[in-house]
Amino acid sequence: MNLARYGALVLTFALLPMTALGAAPAVPPPSIDTVAGTTVLQQLDSAASLAGVTLVVRAGLDRQTMKQNGLAALVAETIMKTSVGTPAVPLEDAVAARGGSVRFTVDPGDVRFYAEALPADAPAVLDLLRAAIAAPDFSPATVRAARTALIQEIAASQQVALQVGLDMLNAVSSPQANAGLPELGTPASLSDLFPSDASAFYRAYYRRGGVLVSAAGRLDALSSAALSALAAVLPLGTTSPVTVHVAALRGTTREIVAHRDISSPWLIAQYPAPGVDSRDFGAMLVLAAFLRRTISDIAQVPGVVSPTFASRSVGAVYVYDRVPSSLVIYVNGGLIGNPSRTFATALSVVNVLAATTLQGSIEEFKAAAAGDFANNATTLETRTWLAAVFSRESTSPDFINRALAAISATTPADVQRVARTYLGNPTIALVLPRGSNLQD
Amino acid sequence: MTLRALLFSVALGAASLVPAGNAAAESALQQTGALPRGGTYVLSPDSTVASAAIGLWFRAPGAGFDDSTPGIADLAATAAAVAPLASGKSLFALVHSVGGELNVEVYPDIVGIAVVVPASAARRVVAAITAAYYAPAVDDVAVKTARANAAVLGVQQRYETDATLHDLLFKQIFTGGPAHYPPLPTSVAQITSVSTAQISDYAKRAFRSENSILALTGNVDASSVTAVTDGSGAGRMDPPYDSTLAAVPASATALGLVGGIGLAWIGPPITDEKAATALDFVADYLFRDETGVVSKALDQAAKDALVVGQFITMHDPGVMVVTIGGDHAQAARDRVIGALSAMRTPLDAQTFNAAREAFLYHIASDTETPQERADNLGWYGVEGDPTYAPGIVDGTYARSVRALDPAYVADVVKHYLATPVVVTMQAKESSQ
Numbered sequence: 001m002n003l004a005r006y007g008a009l010v011l012t013f014a015l016l017p018m019t020a021l022g023a024a025p026a027v028p029p030p031s032i033d034t035v036a037g038t039t040v041l042q043q044l045d046s047a048a049s050l051a052g053v054t055l056v057v058r059a060g061l062d063r064q065t066m067k068q069n070g071l072a073a074l075v076a077e078t079i080m081k082t083s084v085g086t087p088a089v090p091l092e093d094a095v096a097a098r099g100g101s102v103r104f105t106v107d108p109g110d111v112r113f114y115a116e117a118l119p120a121d122a123p124a125v126l127d128l129l130r131a132a133i134a135a136p137d138f139s140p141a142t143v144r145a146a147r148t149a150l151i152q153e154i155a156a157s158q159q160v161a162l163q164v165g166l167d168m169l170n171a172v173s174s175p176q177a178n179a180g181l182p183e184l185g186t187p188a189s190l191s192d193l194f195p196s197d198a199s200a201f202y203r204a205y206y207r208r209g210g211v212l213v214s215a216a217g218r219l220d221a222l223s224s225a226a227l228s229a230l231a232a233v234l235p236l237g238t239t240s241p242v243t244v245h246v247a248a249l250r251g252t253t254r255e256i257v258a259h260r261d262i263s264s265p266w267l268i269a270q271y272p273a274p275g276v277d278s279r280d281f282g283a284m285l286v287l288a289a290f291l292r293r294t295i296s297d298i299a300q301v302p303g304v305v306s307p308t309f310a311s312r313s314v315g316a317v318y319v320y321d322r323v324p325s326s327l328v329i330y331v332n333g334g335l336i337g338n339p340s341r342t343f344a345t346a347l348s349v350v351n352v353l354a355a356t357t358l359q360g361s362i363e364e365f366k367a368a369a370a371g372d373f374a375n376n377a378t379t380l381e382t383r384t385w386l387a388a389v390f391s392r393e394s395t396s397p398d399f400i401n402r403a404l405a406a407i408s409a410t411t412p413a414d415v416q417r418v419a420r421t422y423l424g425n426p427t428i429a430l431v432l433p434r435g436s437n438l439q440d
Numbered sequence: 441m442t443l444r445a446l447l448f449s450v451a452l453g454a455a456s457l458v459p460a461g462n463a464a465a466e467s468a469l470q471q472t473g474a475l476p477r478g479g480t481y482v483l484s485p486d487s488t489v490a491s492a493a494i495g496l497w498f499r500a501p502g503a504g505f506d507d508s509t510p511g512i513a514d515l516a517a518t519a520a521a522v523a524p525l526a527s528g529k530s531l532f533a534l535v536h537s538v539g540g541e542l543n544v545e546v547y548p549d550i551v552g553i554a555v556v557v558p559a560s561a562a563r564r565v566v567a568a569i570t571a572a573y574y575a576p577a578v579d580d581v582a583v584k585t586a587r588a589n590a591a592v593l594g595v596q597q598r599y600e601t602d603a604t605l606h607d608l609l610f611k612q613i614f615t616g617g618p619a620h621y622p623p624l625p626t627s628v629a630q631i632t633s634v635s636t637a638q639i640s641d642y643a644k645r646a647f648r649s650e651n652s653i654l655a656l657t658g659n660v661d662a663s664s665v666t667a668v669t670d671g672s673g674a675g676r677m678d679p680p681y682d683s684t685l686a687a688v689p690a691s692a693t694a695l696g697l698v699g700g701i702g703l704a705w706i707g708p709p710i711t712d713e714k715a716a717t718a719l720d721f722v723a724d725y726l727f728r729d730e731t732g733v734v735s736k737a738l739d740q741a742a743k744d745a746l747v748v749g750q751f752i753t754m755h756d757p758g759v760m761v762v763t764i765g766g767d768h769a770q771a772a773r774d775r776v777i778g779a780l781s782a783m784r785t786p787l788d789a790q791t792f793n794a795a796r797e798a799f800l801y802h803i804a805s806d807t808e809t810p811q812e813r814a815d816n817l818g819w820y821g822v823e824g825d826p827t828y829a830p831g832i833v834d835g836t837y838a839r840s841v842r843a844l845d846p847a848y849v850a851d852v853v854k855h856y857l858a859t860p861v862v863v864t865m866q867a868k869e870s871s872q
Binding site: 025027028043044045047048049050096097098099100101116117118121289301302303304305306307308309364367368369370371372373374375377378379380383400404 | 484485486487488489490491518521522532536537538539540541543544556557558559560561584585588589592593596599658659731794797798800801803804805807808809810811831833
């Protein structure tokens with residue numbers, strides 16, 4: 001499809017009839033309690049088969065210095081490798097043997113552990129997690145095993161071009177240099193981190209202040225006290241981020257290029273975006289839905305209705321669960337004939353959207369935004385995490401109803417304003433196969 | 441979408457839609473009943489999520505009722521989805537306009553239409569999906585779209601090791617019947633040789649209300665059933681479309697756009713729930729991504745090989761399929777065979793108990809979302825035993841898992857997983 005046609009499409013912003021939907025059924029909001037000083041969010045779901053619990057600790061990237069790149073992940077991975085239970089085996093194996101799983105994610109400001117189990121096994125699984133977090137094994141052998149695991153994971157992620165590109169873009173867009181470091185560090189930085197570093201980081205930042213426990217699913221066997229006990233093993237106290245200012249690079253281009261052992265190029269654009277508490281949140285959800293559908297249509301084989309390699313080769317994602325939030329547009333050059341043209345067309349759509357007056361109905365894109373949000377918020381892990389994200393700056397963790405209400409209230413003028421506010425100047429990452437260059 | 445979800449979805453690309461043959465635990469509120477104008481429904485509500493999944497499943501032979509038109513089920517199911525309804529808008533367009541997704545899932549003996557939408561649109565979609573399929577109005581325009589769709593998907597599948605090997609293995613195992621033929625048309629000639637009239641006739645015969653199961657999950661309630669708009673109300677569900685087994689299935693070599701090795705074993709029918717569950721357990725224990733014994737060994741060896749293994753529960757018989765891709769497929773094949781041989785000896789009690797508990801967890805994890813639950817309820821319903829569908833709290837499936845013991849699993853492995861049918865697919869470039 002040519003650019004002119006898409007320009008026209010954007011200008012009219014789809015003159016579509018109002019979509020007649022029924023009223024959205026009310027979804028019970030998560031409950032929020034403060035138990036022994038810990039914020040506990042709960043979403044009871046009696047239809048679920050599992051119980052899921054997210055523990056958020058203020059020990060993320062922004063607690064590292066620049067030289068400590070990877071330390072937050074090393075501590076979290078050491079907790080995963082800490083032997084617990086009887087017989088004593090690493091936490092991740094002990095949880096698996098009890099019928100569950102546990103994993104962690106390092107965010108700019110937090111590290112979060114997510115444990116999931118069958119309802120009857122959930123108390124035992126949380127006991128195992130609590131034991132490991134209360135007393136991580138910082139012996140050289142365990143820290144070495146953690147480092148090895150992280151290096152393997154980093155190697156795997158370096159084969160994922162989108163991850164490589166996002167790491168670069170996040171580093172650029174982060175207001176704090178340390179908070180923009182790679183989530184797992186690098187093999188080189190990890191090799192300079194020792195058990196004493198890990199132990200010191202744990203002692204300094206694994207504190208009860210700011211800890212949040214978010215649970216969802218079959219919580220019949222998990223009381224609020226049991227959930228808050230996860231945090232109670234940590235010492236009292238609050239911590240502050242390490243402030244690291246690095247002067248921004250000055251240059252005439254906003255393109256970042258990296259080469260990796262991948263088979264095809266990826267093109268990724270990142271725009272700043274509002275957080276979930278912004279008045280622009282709903283409009284950005286609608287805007288992201290519009291972009292996602294539009295660039296998918298650009299890439300799709302004409303006349304085909306099923307998802308194809310081509311339609312999956314592009315995407316637009318509003319990453320609102322990370323600080324700072326962003327809008328990401330990507331093109332996977334391995335699945336599409338001319339990725340540069342597709343990418344340029346997508347960026348042009350964004351430019352036109354930001355520069356021209358919108359006319360017509362946006363109801364279909366509001367429906368798409370609502371559908372995307374609702375359909376992506378169905379796993380327990382996502383539900384616990386989104387409740388935590390929405391409770392960060394607000395007293396309401398009611399992510400579903402807040403998001404749907406924000407979408408419902410969005411007007412074309414809101415979309416226009418948000419497009420003009422945020423979509424002016426993307427940073428672009430190009431992740432290329434080794435041996436290729438931009439001219440290729 | 442969260443960042444984790446984005447990276448996961450990109451990494452997966454197209455996730456297999458075949459229910460994993462494993463799942464577990466669901467709401468005690470699950471209901472079944474008769475649809476107003478024929479057919480049955482299965483309802484598994486969950487009012488704590490904001491989306492609803494609607495699955496409409498049929499017994500329908502992929503290659504036509506006389507096996508002479510391979511791909512006709514896919515063409516008919518797609519054409520019915522894109523044909524305009526009385527409102528002027530097709531089901532496909534309607535689902536997209538309300539912010540949902542629609543996928544047509546075609547297998548040798550069954551067809552599923554899988555829709556996920558915001559809960560507010562559930563009734564409207566139930567009305568539209570039953571209108572589109574119970575009273576299909578397939579025309580030339582719709583067929584043209586279905587043909588274009590099938591052509592692209594057919595070409596695309598040639599680059600997918602797992603799906604291509606799967607079809608080749610079934611061709612070796614079954615000498616006749618729908619499972620002998622790929623569900624997707626494999627050539628332009630196949631696609632164009634089926635006329636609009638044939639497709640329309642097929643749709644009217646296969647997509648009858650009484651030949652269907654409507655699975656409703658997520659934020660829906662029983663009142664959605666009243667939104668059903670069409671259906672004759674007469675007749676019964678077709679008998680299962682089983683295929684003819686080869687007396688002695690032969691291994692084969694094939695050329696393809698990608699290389700790989702496929703292994704298959706003929707398993708028990710769905711009625712032998714204990715044995716079928718045992719093979720699900722074996723597949724989970726050995727081949728599940730990240731946690732399977734074979735998968736972990738391959739990861740640790742850091743060799744380029746990807747093994748996908750599952751027992752596919754069907755009416756009669758089920759089939760255990762293992763597909764292997766990557767540069768070290770041969771070594772991975774040896775590892776697969778070795779691991780299966782080891783399973784002929786009962787696992788020690790501690791290992792077995794941990795693996796069984798992990799299996800129960802994996803089942804629950806695999807049926808967590810409304811879409812996954814609807815897929816499982818629909819699949820197992822049309823294959824012949826809705827009560828056996830994984831995902832029912834303390835249902836038949838969960839009880840079957842808990843009843844497994846090491847000796848029985850070893851016996852099942854000895855009985856069913858002896859010598860596999862092997863298909864070796866050589867990439868055309870390397871073979872030339």
